[in-house]
Amino acid sequence: MSQKINGVKGMNDLLPGEIEIWQFVESTARTLFGRFGYGEVRTPMVEDTALFVRSVGEETDIVGKEMYTFEDKGGRSLSLRPEGTAPAARAYIEHSVNNQEPVSRWFYMGPMFRYERMKTGRYRQFSQIGAEAYGAKEPAQDAELMDVVVQFLEALGLTDVTLNINSLGDDNCRPAYHAKLVEYLNAHKEELCADCQQRLERNPLRVLDCKNEKCQAVAAAGPNVLEFLCEPCRAHFTDLQRKLGVLGIRYVVNHRLVRGLDYYTRTVFEFIASHPALGTASTVGGGGRYDKMMKGLGGPDVPAVGFAMGLDRLVLLLKESGKTFAQRPDLFIAVADEGSQDEGLKLASRLRREGLKVDFDTRGGSLKSQMKRADKSGARFTLVLGEQERTTGQAKLKPMAGGEPVPVALDSVAATVRAQPEAPAPAPAC
Known part of the structure; x- marks a missing residue:
């Protein structure tokens, strides 16, 4: 293998x-x-x-x-x-x-x-x-x-x-602050981790980034960069704070x-x-x-x-946060017999063109197994398509969150689904 x-x-x-x-x-x-x-x-x-x-x-x-x-x-x-x-x-x-x-x-x-x-x-x-x-x-x-x-x-x-x-x-x-920082860190070099001892030689500012607790304690007691700002930089920072307040x-x-x-x-x-x-x-x-x-x-x-x-x-x-982000299907189409499989596929395709999010199990299977899949999908409605529905052009939308079925003409399913008030999503089936 x-x-x-x-x-x-x-x-x-x-x-x-x-x-x-x-x-x-x-x-x-x-x-x-x-x-x-x-x-x-x-x-x-x-x-x-x-x-x-x-x-x-x-x-x-x-x-x-x-x-x-x-x-x-x-x-x-x-x-x-x-x-x-x-x-x-x-x-x-x-x-x-x-x-x-x-x-x-x-x-x-x-x-x-x-x-x-x-x-x-x-x-x-x-x-x-x-x-x-x-x-x-x-x-x-x-x-x-x-x-x-x-x-x-x-x-x-x-x-x-x-x-x-x-x-x-x-x-x-910054050069004046940099010089003061290096002087301070060199005086505490032995308290720094191995990485920060190398940073001290190459790029001392990176020591202030270190997540090591000992290095953080050293940095906390070090020189304050804000005390070294020139007048234009100080004015810029002061105005920024004022604007954040605004x-x-x-x-x-x-x-x-x-x-x-x-x-x-x-x-x-x-x-x-x-x-x-x-x-x-x-x-x-x-x-x-x-x-x-x-x-x-x-x-x-x-x-x-x-x-x-x-x-x-x-x-x-x-x-x-526990929020739900998945978009549940508007409709699950189940077929009651093998003869309705092609019509179910065709109906799903048309409704998707009309803007609905439609779930259709291409494997078919028993109606009972399809309804279990409908429950698991979280769809708002399920429509069962069988010989009677194909013959009459009429079906029913079953609200998966509970409630009475809604009669619907097969040629106006999309409009009817959109007209129904949004209900809470049902709990997914185990």
Whole structure:
């Protein structure tokens, strides 16, 4: 017997019964982002490795440890995208979008890839929903993006999420903070984990990202980046907080928040859920301002700000909500005899053309077994088609949640089903 082939570890299948939650999140995102004027973009899953080295940062864990990188047949180094901001920026530059419009607002959704230790809500193929705004340097644009996320979470019914914000300053004020941080961390080097001791040499800000409790305790007592902000950065952060107040958005200032990527300047933010289902992977989304990236990638000197949300984590939270996302059939068609099988197939096809969600078991079988399948399907109504119904052109719609059958002409089934009041879905049969 041939050996069974399993899926790649950390890359999950999505099957009916679960995929409906993903579709709900995706459709909600498209609707909500569209209200804010964000248009969808789709970039390739594979990019030149140099794109991520130059944007995300060579010393980050993503580039240094987690990317899926390979050499193609032409000898080029390519990588599966580990995040969505850099590919979107590359597309913006490559297509000279800045010459077409002064401000561009995009959103994207799709799979990303990182080879990292797996746990709840953290996988090697994961999906993100993100948005980017190019051309506006004002705090109002930062606030608008956070408003997008707040309204998106509300539309999903996820309310127990806290917004954390911080400012990392810019090239004028960050060097002074960086020097003070290095001085402090060096004084506490022996208290840091092995990874953070290496980060201290390569990229000290990453120490503030560490989830090790001892490293977190060291970071908590370290210098506060907000005390080093220059006047323009301080004014930007102050105005951002004022605008969040105008929008009625609650937030927490977290001076240890740095995010895990090198391209951020000034504003950074995260949305953190407190639900135990996520374990330690409690950040459901985050982002910030990256005003220097576009020029650093060979493009125009255009300011930008964006965010990404982990779709896998949002789905985990929605699963815990107990809500039902699957769309149940409007109608289950059962056939009472073999002679009605073709007519049942034909009726199902016509009603689907007319917009009904129709379940029809092509295997046929006894009427009793078909009615069991109708119960299990959760359909609103069942129509039994037999010789009498075919001859008279009349049938009955049986409400599966209980109630009296509804007489119906076979040529007006769709209209009759739509006219019936919606009833609660019946409990699935065991």
